[in-house]
Amino acid sequence: MLLAVGIKEPSLLARTAAFSVCYLLYFLILTSIFVYVSALSKSSKNSLLTSLGCWVFFCIMLPKMLTGLANYWYSLPSRGEFNKAIETGTKNGINGDKDRMGRYKDYLNQTLAKYKVDSLTQLPINFDGLSMQNGEDYLTKVYFNYAKDVESKINQQQHVQQFAAFIDPFLSMQQLSMAYAGTDYDHHIDFHKHAQHYRDEFIRKLNLEMAFGDKLQLKYDFKVGPDFFKTMQDFEYQQPQLGWAIQKQQYALYALLLWLVFVLALVPFVSKKIAIN
Template sequence: MMHVQTLVRRIAREEWRALMRDRAAVFGLGLLTVLMLVASLNAWEQQRHASAERARYQGAVDAQFKAQPDRHPHRVVHYGQFVFRPLNPLAAFDPGIDGFTGNTLFLEGHRQNSANFGDVRQTSLLLRFGALTPAFVLQVLAPLLLVFFGHAAVARERESGTLRVLLAQGVASRQIVLGKLLALSGFAGLMLLPALAGLALLAAHGEARWIGAAMLAAGYCGWLLAWSLAVVLVSLLCARGRDALLVLLAVWAVVVILLPRWVPDLANSAVEVPTRFETAIGVQRDYLALGDAHNPDDPKFVAFRAALLKQYGVARVEDLPVNYKGLVGMEGERASTALFGQYAADTFERQARQNAIIDGFSWLVPTLALQRLSMAASGTDLGNFRRFTEQGERYRYNLVQGLNRLQVDQVRYTDDTTPGKENRISHEHWSTFPAFRFEEAPLADTVRRVVPAGAILLAWLCSLAALTWLLGARLGRIA
């Protein structure tokens, strides 16, 4: 056993020396390291700036909301409020869909607005084809570097004739394959070092959850190990190095570039999601059918008024101990919020079905599984965006209903229906409203979204390892 390990290490050491003597390989590794450092520093700086900017704006709009003068509560309903989505620290590693979904919600009565001001929509068109982030470098560029400098690992021995010499000297074919794999995996490990160091720093300083950083590290280690296996496997199957290079480049182009862009288009065609304008038209149509909550005499609220009069045992709304107009506003807001929730849930359900189709293709395209794992661990996937919009909507509903309740309790109905009469209440009422606080997903929820993608990557890793092990034993016959 010791002799076998010594042979494997010796073969790995010789392959490693060959890689380090290759100036192109050293230059490529250096260039990738520089790109990783630039991407990491740039992403961290952008995130730091964006987080500080959002916190500053959130504080400003909170102060403006509380600084409103004495006025009617319903005017405050229409004044509205902005809420900003806080950035997950790991979003610097993989921004995911954050740049496309928007990060700001404007909250107001009778409406559920969508998130706006996505970074991609406000920057150059080039950003839409992939920003330079650590995730992009490891997903796209690192495998390409492994292909260029590892494709001839075994084929080179065959072409030069040294493979037959090694086999004739009693070196097992699997030992040769394991040695080549060990060297190429070490080369991949050097590519990962800057990213792993950055993740470790984020976790050590408490800026990011350690489990999220660990899942990202494990996912990308498995990704590059799988590519190392694939490169060695193709190299031992091809008679010449250039043949292995052509095959691996074709695989890289299809698996990393083509299919990850084609599969989402296929899912979008299979499950259509209405556009924002189509949804707005449908919401407005159904909203008008609910009745006008600003008009207490609207026929749509006849049954509501009858039930209310019966509850209080009075014959006229003027005899109610509370403001009937405010109660109509609360009822209208309740009904409209339920309507908005139905449309939002339908949209997210369609998007979830699209993601299910993409997840199905992940068994054939491991890049999709890696992307799902990376975004889920970084807190930049659809599930986290939905969490933000739903929390924002709950805050909006509670804020509006709190203001409507002030109208019910603090403003008299007769004064509210007198033309030209101003019914102001003290601004102190809304100055005590709590500020919006976004709650991150529980750790168990993050793990639940990461595990399926991780299982797919693990299945690919095990399959490639088993195939390399089995075919490695036939290297002598292939030679």
């Protein structure tokens, strides 16, 4: 079983180009700000201290403060709490569903009625395979029930960062560079969903092979051979195109462009100040 993660060459070149252009704009913004500070300062010492203070505040302090606020406003459960919630939900049921044993009995009765038999031994299939898949389906249901709340809070944290980019160009460039490199949250969740879908389908085929391919009903001793795995497709993941990444981080891009317009608009004002001095 192979795992293939790929990036098409045109997409890689486009991402590299976008990455480079945005960094050029970012450095232009920073350079302009520091030149303005230097031009308006009364001494080189004041210029250095002011520039250093701006860099520490906007590149170190403010990002950490905003991240802390986002985590405080939209706090996430710990990994242990999340796993415990899934374990409890799977055992006891969610949204009014029966517990694990109750669900097992209902599914058994449904299967017996479907095949018009009275006991497990009369079934022409291995019920353990079907039962395990039924359990997997319910586990997936429970997972998404709790994961949607976590994803909602993460998205809210991301929104805080996106709008904060309008007051801090460092944040806008950070978000854009991560998006172009494919390391931001949106790329992570896209890969996660593809991998999860592949995993679920892989387990489903294994369980159904046990259910319908285990003629001797060996239950948990059932094993599949190389021929079965040859029928399984390899996992292949293709990273989204550049347009997708830009759309996900459009506010960060707008923020960077707004900062560019702002520093360019200051040119006449700073020039006038210098001329007066």
